[in-house]
Amino acid sequence: MSQSSILVIAKAIPPFIGGIEAYSAEIASAYVQCGLRVTLLTPEACIVPGVDGRLNRSPQGAKAAPQWIALVKILASLWHLRKKEWSWVHATSWRMALPVLLMGTGRRLVISVHGREVTGQQGLMARLAGWVLRKARLIVYVSEATRREVHHYFPELVTASSVVAWNGTSFSESRPAGEVSANLRDPLRILTVARLVKRKNLAFAVAAVAKLSSEITRPVSYVITGTGAEREAVARAIRDAGVLNGEIKLAGYVSDGELQCLYRDADIFFHPQSSAHDASDVEGFGISIVDAMSHGVPVVCGKDGGPSEYISHGENGFLVGGLDLGEAVDCLSLLASNQALRQRIGEAGRSFVREHMSWPNHVSKVLKELAAH
Known part of the structure; x- marks a missing residue:
C-alpha cells in the first residue's frame, strides 16, 4: 500500500502542557510537510491539518480528559472512521494505541515511546504496555537511551522492529548568531x-x-x-x-x-x-x-x-x-x-x-x- 495517508492519534496537543502533547502536534505537521495526507485524532477533535501543516489547536484553558475517558472518546471516533483506509496509524503513546488494537486494525500500527510512560509502569499496567508494544509494526524511540531502558524492562521487545529518531525543536531560533551578553555589569x-x-x-x-x-x-x-x-x-x-x-x-x-x-x-x-x-x-x-x-x-x-x-x-x-x-x-x-x-x-x-x-x-x-x- 502506498504511504499516502496517515492517522495520528494523541491524547492531547498544545496548549496542553507536556512533551508528548508537543510531540504529537509536531509530528502531525511534519507528516504534512513530507507530503502525506494526515488526520490528527484527539479525544476532543478530529483535525485535518492545512497544507502547511498548521493545526487548529484546543482553546487555552481547556482541560485534558482523564485517561480512561480519553480512550473511550478515541474508540468512539475510530468507530465512526472505521471505513476509512490509512497507510499507517501512528499512536504517539502506547495508551493511545489501545483503541486501535480493540478495533482490530493494528496491523499497520506505529507507536512512539518517550520513556517514563512505559518504564514507569508496574504490575498489570506494565504487562499491558508490553503487550501493546509487541503488537506494533514499528516502535519509534526518541533516543537510544530510551530504547535501552525499555529493553531493560521489557526484554521481549529487543527483537521488535524499531527505529531511533531524534525530536525536532519547538521554535525557530530568535537570537541572531553570535549575540551574547557582553556587559559584565548586567546580571x-x-x-x-x-x-x-x-x-x-x-x-x-x-x-x-x-x-x-x-x-x-x-x-x-x-x-x-x-x-x-x-x-x-x-x-x-x-x-x-x-x-x-x-x-x-x-x-x-x-x-x-x-x-x-x-x-x-x-x-x-x-x-x-x-x-x-x-x-x-x-x-x-x-x-x-x-x-x-x-x-x-x-x-x-x-x-x-x-x-x-x-x-x-x-x-x-x-x-x-x-x-x-x-x-x-x-x-x-x-x-x-x-x-x-x-x-x-x-x-x-x-x-x-x-x-x-x-x-x-x-x-x-x-x-x-x-x-x-
Missing part, C-alpha cells in the same frame, strides 16, 4: 525550562546557582519556568538558598512568546536532570535542551538519558553529574567568566541542531523504516 542570566518533577533535579539546580552566585562578583538572575508536582519543593529550595548576589525566580507557566524572549536573552541554559532518585525515570530526550541549543544558548545539563547522545562535553555543551554540585558549579562558573567560550559553545550547539534535529527528519526516518518493512 548573568541563567534559564531552566522544565516540568517541575523529581527527574529534573531542580532543587540541585537551585543549590548550584546559589553557590555560583556566592563565588562570582557578577549578579546572577536565574529563572525556572514550568509547572508540576514539585513546585513547592522547588520554592522551598529557593527560600533555603538565601542567594546573596542576585535572584532566583520560579516563573511558572509562560506563553510561547515569553519563552522565546527568555531563550533569546539567556546566557546559560541549565538542566541538570538525574535518574538517581528513580532508575526507571530517565530523561528520554530533553526538547527544552535542544530548544536552547537552537537559540545559540550554551547548555549545562545532566549526563543521564538522551542528552548525552547529542551533547559532546566541552564541544557543543557541558554534561554534569546530577549529584556532583562542585562539577555543576565549575561548568557554570567557566561559562560565566568567559564570553568567548559561551559564544563558541552556543554556536556549536546551534549548528548541531540545525544539521541533525528537525521534525521532518524525525518522520522521514519513520517512513524510511516503514518502507523497509
Whole structure:
C-alpha cells in the first residue's frame, strides 16, 4: 500500500502542557510537510491539518480528559472512521494505541515511546504496555537511551522492529548568531525550562546557582519556568538558598512568546536532570535542551538519558553529574567568566541542531523504516 495517508492519534496537543502533547502536534505537521495526507485524532477533535501543516489547536484553558475517558472518546471516533483506509496509524503513546488494537486494525500500527510512560509502569499496567508494544509494526524511540531502558524492562521487545529518531525543536531560533551578553555589569542570566518533577533535579539546580552566585562578583538572575508536582519543593529550595548576589525566580507557566524572549536573552541554559532518585525515570530526550541549543544558548545539563547522545562535553555543551554540585558549579562558573567560550559553545550547539534535529527528519526516518518493512 502506498504511504499516502496517515492517522495520528494523541491524547492531547498544545496548549496542553507536556512533551508528548508537543510531540504529537509536531509530528502531525511534519507528516504534512513530507507530503502525506494526515488526520490528527484527539479525544476532543478530529483535525485535518492545512497544507502547511498548521493545526487548529484546543482553546487555552481547556482541560485534558482523564485517561480512561480519553480512550473511550478515541474508540468512539475510530468507530465512526472505521471505513476509512490509512497507510499507517501512528499512536504517539502506547495508551493511545489501545483503541486501535480493540478495533482490530493494528496491523499497520506505529507507536512512539518517550520513556517514563512505559518504564514507569508496574504490575498489570506494565504487562499491558508490553503487550501493546509487541503488537506494533514499528516502535519509534526518541533516543537510544530510551530504547535501552525499555529493553531493560521489557526484554521481549529487543527483537521488535524499531527505529531511533531524534525530536525536532519547538521554535525557530530568535537570537541572531553570535549575540551574547557582553556587559559584565548586567546580571548573568541563567534559564531552566522544565516540568517541575523529581527527574529534573531542580532543587540541585537551585543549590548550584546559589553557590555560583556566592563565588562570582557578577549578579546572577536565574529563572525556572514550568509547572508540576514539585513546585513547592522547588520554592522551598529557593527560600533555603538565601542567594546573596542576585535572584532566583520560579516563573511558572509562560506563553510561547515569553519563552522565546527568555531563550533569546539567556546566557546559560541549565538542566541538570538525574535518574538517581528513580532508575526507571530517565530523561528520554530533553526538547527544552535542544530548544536552547537552537537559540545559540550554551547548555549545562545532566549526563543521564538522551542528552548525552547529542551533547559532546566541552564541544557543543557541558554534561554534569546530577549529584556532583562542585562539577555543576565549575561548568557554570567557566561559562560565566568567559564570553568567548559561551559564544563558541552556543554556536556549536546551534549548528548541531540545525544539521541533525528537525521534525521532518524525525518522520522521514519513520517512513524510511516503514518502507523497509
